[in-house]
Amino acid sequence: MGFVQGMRCRECGAEYEKQPTHVCELCFGPLEVAYDWDAIKRRVTRESIARGPFSMWRYADLLPLDGDPTVGRQVGFTPLIKAERLGARLGLRNLYIKNDAVNHPTLSFKDRVVAVALSKAREFGYTTVACASTGNLANSVAAHAAEGGLECYVFIPSDLEQNKVLGNLVYGANVIKIDGTYDEVNRLCAEVGDKYGWAFANINLRPFYGDGSKSYGYEIAEQLGWKTPDHLIVPCAGGSLITKIPKAWYELEKLGLLDAPVTTKVYAAQASGCNPITTMIKTGAEVLRPQRPNTIAKSIAIGNPADGYYAADICRKTGGGAEDVCDDDVIAGIRLLAETEGIWTETAGGVTVSVAQRLAAQGRFERDEVVVIAITGNGLKTPEAIRDQLIANVGIAPSLSAFDTVFDEKYRLPQATLQAARLAEKERELAAA
Ligand SMILES: *Cc1c(COP(=O)(O)O)cnc(C)c1O
Ligand SMILES: [Zn+2]
Secondary structure: EOOOOOOOEEEOOOOOOOOOOOOOOOOOEEEEEHHHHHHHHHOOOOHHEEEEEEOOOHHHHHHHOOOOOOOOOOOOOOOEEHHHHHHHHOOOOOOEEHHHHHOOOOEEOOHOOOOOOOOHHHHOOOOOEEOOOOOOHEEEEEEEEHHHHEEEEEEEEEOHHHHHHHHOOOOOOOOEOOOHHHHHHHHHHHHHHHHHHHEEOOOHHHHHHHHHOOOHHHOOOOOOOOOOOEEEEEOOOOHHHHHEEEEEEHHHOOOOOOHHHHHHHEEEEEEEEHHHHHHHHHOOOOOOOOOOOOOOOHHHHOOOOOHHHHHHHHHHHHOOOOEEHHHHHHHHHHHHHHHOOOOOEEEHHHHHHHHHHHHHHOOOOOOOEEEEEOEEHHHHOOHHHHHOOOOOOOOOOOHEEEHHHHHHHHHHHHHHHHHHHHHHHHHHHHHOO
């Protein structure tokens, strides 16, 4: 650990000391962490990684801390699941789910970026941390601040889901609800950061925060046996994660750790009610046009995404693409994943599954190709999305006859009707073939 050389502007290449800033003074481009790749190459092998802990920190040499992490030591190394039943529905034989719905401790991929950002904040000597958030980031900053004994302020739009608000308060965070969109929250936070000198995970610490996402990519490659998939579908909010997964793979390639060059096609997924990135990709536009979000997929509702340009760029460069889906399809996506794989994801995951289904229907994937869907958050945090859709529980008296009655009426008869309909459909298909 400790291979950070400094910072470098992504646009003009200007170099800076390691510091909590994110914008180039010369050209206003975003700063990135610069690593000593020669030293890393001498040290990191597949075996050295395999000897590491079962967490994101097995890739610590590729992450931007100078010492050991001081918060979030258990984050990451989530399951990569072969999704046979969902695959069958999409006509795919090698479909995988990278499941950060079960990322520790706050059940979203944001624990990866926050474990890095807040450990880094402590290295820089901060005692107060903060963030502008669409929900999951706030939850993760709140939890890791508690773990590290840091003072914490989270700024969120006032219309977030109830469990995402509770998921800050329970950790003792100071929660500031803003009557406005995420983009307005973010603008305010930039001013607060300047005035109060706090560590904002996704603003002044953004270069470090962003590199936390690389761990999601390293894990996919290792879990596929040191290969990358043919296709990758990622939900986009600020557009950071979608750029960091391929970045991680290109790094592994450069280190000689992959069996084959990276040829993965990358696809952006958004909700139609907030689709600045997918619109840019689908229309071939050169500039991103900001929007005012209106969707139930609140965790990815960013109308003016900080990394939107780079997100579009990676989809184009890799030969991938983009799709967006309406809110009804978001709900359908949540239910499809739950009913086929037993994984309850939040609205962002509903977006991703539904977009994957649409891309599959468009014939973008060959049946045997390896496709990875990025599931980034947990459905327990957004029950509002599906509550009204699902039939209420059946309540009966504690007697067998009561059960017999309800079984016939509510289950056996509808089930029989359904089966008859399916049979008829099969017969029609056979007749047509
Ligand atoms: C934040 C978030 C994303 C997208 O993150 P970006 O890196 O900002 O694009 C995706 N899914 C969920 C559940 C999130 O909370
Ligand atoms: Zn610059």
